[in-house]
Amino acid sequence: MKPKTHANPPAHCDLCTADLDTEFVDCKTVHGPWANLCTKCFHSNGIGLGTGLGQHWVFSHIEFKQDGSVHQRVFTKKGG
Ligand SMILES: [Zn+2]
Numbered sequence: 001m002k003p004k005t006h007a008n009p010p011a012h013c014d015l016c017t018a019d020l021d022t023e024f025v026d027c028k029t030v031h032g033p034w035a036n037l038c039t040k041c042f043h044s045n046g047i048g049l050g051t052g053l054g055q056h057w058v059f060s061h062i063e064f065k066q067d068g069s070v071h072q073r074v075f076t077k078k079g080g
Pocket residue numbers: 013014015016017018037038039040041042
């Protein structure tokens with residue numbers, strides 16, 4: 001089965017603005033709204049992983065355009 005990929009991966013954590021180069025969690029926070037968080041912020045602000053809670057995305061590879069420039073970073077869903 002083809003892994004699910006994120007359509008529009010965020011560049012930075014919504015809370016601490018850390019670069020999200022390797023992984024991030026798209027999750028509901030203890031504050032209410034959803035956010036894209038680094039794993040550190042997820043552990044202190046996330047509620048959990050799973051349907052309606054959060055999804056863990058891990059960097060897979062970079063897709064390049066024909067001219068060699070970066071087309072997009074591809075993150076695949078991990079568990080949750
Ligand atoms: Zn963070």
